[in-house]
Amino acid sequence: MEWSTVIGNVAAVLTTFSFVPQVLKTIRTRDTSGISLPMYALFVTGIGFWLIYGLMTNSQPIILANSITFVLAGIVLVFKIRSLR
Amino acid sequence: MEWSTVIGNVAAVLTTFSFVPQVLKTIRTRDTSGISLPMYALFVTGIGFWLIYGLMTNSQPIILANSITFVLAGIVLVFKIRSLR
Numbered sequence: 001m002e003w004s005t006v007i008g009n010v011a012a013v014l015t016t017f018s019f020v021p022q023v024l025k026t027i028r029t030r031d032t033s034g035i036s037l038p039m040y041a042l043f044v045t046g047i048g049f050w051l052i053y054g055l056m057t058n059s060q061p062i063i064l065a066n067s068i069t070f071v072l073a074g075i076v077l078v079f080k081i082r083s084l085r
Numbered sequence: 086m087e088w089s090t091v092i093g094n095v096a097a098v099l100t101t102f103s104f105v106p107q108v109l110k111t112i113r114t115r116d117t118s119g120i121s122l123p124m125y126a127l128f129v130t131g132i133g134f135w136l137i138y139g140l141m142t143n144s145q146p147i148i149l150a151n152s153i154t155f156v157l158a159g160i161v162l163v164f165k166i167r168s169l170r
Contacts, residue, residue, distance in 0.1 A: 004141040011138050014131025022124035034116035039107035046099025053096050056089040 012065045019072035032080045040077040047073060097150045104157035117165045125162040132158060 026032060047070045054062030111117060132155045139147030 004138060007134055007141060008138040011131050011134030014127050014134060016131075018124045018127035018131055020124075021127070022121040025121040025124075026119065029119065031119035034111065034114065034119040036107040036110045039103050039105075039110075042099050042103035042106070046096050046101075046103055049092055049096030049099060053089060053093040056092060 009061070012061060016065045016068050016072075019069060019076070023072050023075050026076050026079045030079065030083070032076075032083045035076065035080050037077075037080050037084070040073060040080055044070065044073050044077050094146070097146060101150045101153050101157075104154060104161070108157050108160050111161050111164045115164065115168070117161075117168045120161065120165050122162075122165050122169070125158060125165055129155065129158050129162050 026035075047066050050062060050066040051070060054060075054066060111120075132151050135147060135151040136155060139145075139151055
């Protein structure tokens, strides 16, 4: 495996799984006051586009990483929307 | 330009600039209680690796998008760290 591929994989794992502690914190505390709704709305939409891009270019790492991020960031978005009611 | 490139560019713009409303909210309210420190620590580190990956593979869009995200998410991380003092 080339060095750049190793670095790219490390990057993908870090940015994908970084959302795990946020999801756990949000589920535990339900505190979403400091979290920006437009950020998560734009971010989850953008991850959806990355997923379509991965499917169109048949890129397994992009499909895998963005499927996981879509679910994780989606959970935070749902909690934020619920808190506004 | 191919359709997949258009979709990829839309995805990059959305995920990059999604952090703008979060940065503005954090600067305005200084409310970072619901924001996860490990999330932003891992995320900013991961974006740093994406930046190195972009430089190694000479990919201008990856370099550009991740430079901007690094600064924006970095600002949120600094506010979160400051709030812990």
